[in-house]
Amino acid sequence: MSDLRSTGRTPVSVIGTGLMGSALARTFLTAGHPTTVWNRTPGRTGALVAEGARDAAGASEAITASGLVIVCVRDYDAVHDVLDPARTALTGRVLVNLTSGSSEQARAMARWATESHATYLDGAIMQTPPHVGARETAILYSGEESAFTVHRDALMELGGASTYLGTDAGIASLYDVALLGIMWGTLNSFMHAVALVGSANVDATTFLPFATAFHAATGSFMAKYAHDIDVGEFVAEDASLETHLPPVEHLLEESRALGIDAAIPSFTRALLHEAMTAGHAKDSYARIVDHFRPAR
Amino acid sequence: MSDLRSTGRTPVSVIGTGLMGSALARTFLTAGHPTTVWNRTPGRTGALVAEGARDAAGASEAITASGLVIVCVRDYDAVHDVLDPARTALTGRVLVNLTSGSSEQARAMARWATESHATYLDGAIMQTPPHVGARETAILYSGEESAFTVHRDALMELGGASTYLGTDAGIASLYDVALLGIMWGTLNSFMHAVALVGSANVDATTFLPFATAFHAATGSFMAKYAHDIDVGEFVAEDASLETHLPPVEHLLEESRALGIDAAIPSFTRALLHEAMTAGHAKDSYARIVDHFRPAR
Numbered sequence A, B: 001m002s003d004l005r006s007t008g009r010t011p012v013s014v015i016g017t018g019l020m021g022s023a024l025a026r027t028f029l030t031a032g033h034p035t036t037v038w039n040r041t042p043g044r045t046g047a048l049v050a051e052g053a054r055d056a057a058g059a060s061e062a063i064t065a066s067g068l069v070i071v072c073v074r075d076y077d078a079v080h081d082v083l084d085p086a087r088t089a090l091t092g093r094v095l096v097n098l099t100s101g102s103s104e105q106a107r108a109m110a111r112w113a114t115e116s117h118a119t120y121l122d123g124a125i126m127q128t129p130p131h132v133g134a135r136e137t138a139i140l141y142s143g144e145e146s147a148f149t150v151h152r153d154a155l156m157e158l159g160g161a162s163t164y165l166g167t168d169a170g171i172a173s174l175y176d177v178a179l180l181g182i183m184w185g186t187l188n189s190f191m192h193a194v195a196l197v198g199s200a201n202v203d204a205t206t207f208l209p210f211a212t213a214f215h216a217a218t219g220s221f222m223a224k225y226a227h228d229i230d231v232g233e234f235v236a237e238d239a240s241l242e243t244h245l246p247p248v249e250h251l252l253e254e255s256r257a258l259g260i261d262a263a264i265p266s267f268t269r270a271l272l273h274e275a276m277t278a279g280h281a282k283d284s285y286a287r288i289v290d291h292f293r294p295a296r
Helices: A019-030 A046-050 A059-065 A076-090 A103-115 A145-150 A152-158 A171-198 A204-231 A241-258 A263-277 A285-292 B019-030 B046-050 B059-065 B076-090 B103-115 B145-150 B152-158 B171-198 B204-231 B241-258 B263-277 B285-292
Strands: A012-015 A035-038 A068-071 A094-097 A119-125 A139-143 B012-015 B035-038 B068-071 B094-097 B119-125 B139-143
Touching (some): A019 A035, A019 A046, A035 A046, A035 A059, A068 A076, A076 A094, A094 A145, A103 A139, A139 A171, A171 A241, A171 B204, A204 B171, A204 B204, A241 A263, A241 A285, A263 A285, A263 B263, B012 B019, B012 B059, B019 B035, B035 B059, B059 B076, B068 B076, B076 B094, B094 B145, B103 B119, B103 B139, B103 B171, B119 B171, B139 B145, B139 B152, B171 B204, B204 B285, B263 B285
Parallel strands (some): A012 A035, A068 A094, B012 B035, B012 B068, B068 B094
8 A cells, every 4th residue: 555544643754764764664654654755765665665655756745745754864964965955845844853963963954944944853863773663762852842742642653752852953962972972981891891800700791780780879879970060069978089099090900900901990090180180189079070071 | 895795796806997997897886796996007996995896905916806807908008017917816717808909919818818827808898988887788708708608697797788709819809990990981971971961051960860761771781792792792683883883973073073072982983993993893882892801
């Protein structure tokens, strides 16, 4: 079937049918939305059409087909390559851009969309394609609130844990990379830790329950430190920066003695030294945020 | 009262009454253990004596007073300063060393203790002094198993979540710095993240629930990666190393554009490049462990 039947669900168009775009389109189809798809490189929509999607002949046709237009392509250059020629079709449409990029690219896109008389919402999908459509999947949105409010039901089909963050279109991108950064920082340290205990023939799975328990405890420290940062008071309830220094040096020396890259503890020691030199030896670890504040 | 009354509890001696040593001695006293204390620098045991501890005249007297001897001082040099002159008293005693140090220092101490006819157990206290004695506090022990088995009840008074890790006396120290390293790696990335979203005037506490949720998800990835590492197979179920690269570059560029130190994502990118150059582009993130394996 390739006709658009009336299902009472918002018609949607998905531009870009790579792995992620296809997962989005398939989720809409499964939920009963009349779904139109288009991909710049031809021949990539066959499977979706077989599942009930309508294949548009071009970007303008895809945009015209639905009030809600999703674009999910490789990068922002690709967004412009597909949308610029179809700009006039965007008038009155809600454009939801799920392409990965920087906060500045998202803000520039929001301006471009507004000038095109479209309502713009930017989004960051915090999961891989197989998880699109799951109740626990989060897509973070920012931009024009009305776009989220009007199309809330359709957008929540894509990820049940999705959230609207605010009117600044760049915020979703910022959250995206900031959250991923916490993940990489944690995983890199975990790999370092596994190598350390591995030197004493301890398996990663033997070490895992200890790592998991300590990881969970670290999550609770984040709440205290977030409070410290917001109020600008860095009371060390448990361990002050000067208390952290000796064990950081133990980790550094232990790593070096074992021939394990000490770049991570070396960086941590430099952060402690910097903050202590600035007179914050008695402060909580939250004081480290100063190092990451933008240079002005 | 300064006499040792029979309470049915193991008599213990605590050498070193700094912040941590005092917390240990106080916990034993509260639990009803006849407790003897000694500190190299005089005048630091008054409060404990007032609470019922016996004040020894020297290290030998402290060691002779109890079958279970705890030492908790600044570092391993201090351990030798206090124990070397009292070495002959150690014969037949269980020596539990809770001083922080490297795995090699712990192993050397174990050899020294064995040569002194003492039974040696090394321990790492995974908490700050105010938490000593709590049910959820963990002290990690390694060394002679009989020492842990015989004095299990007394040692569990110090921390209800304590564990014996194995006969290698160095393992407790390794776990200690490895676990703390995961904490610092996570917290540094959290501070970076807070600075990123802060550039868009997002408070740390506003960002916190997102960070906490993503942090918890990262904990679940660790289980999959520990398995990959142990079996030596790095099947990328969700995201391969080459899939991680573009968002790492986004984080790097976003940080630089905002004037935020990009050292952490720069390091992550180097790890990805190294593994991809080695032919592991399609592998799971667990492959990063190779970078931290000791150079042989």
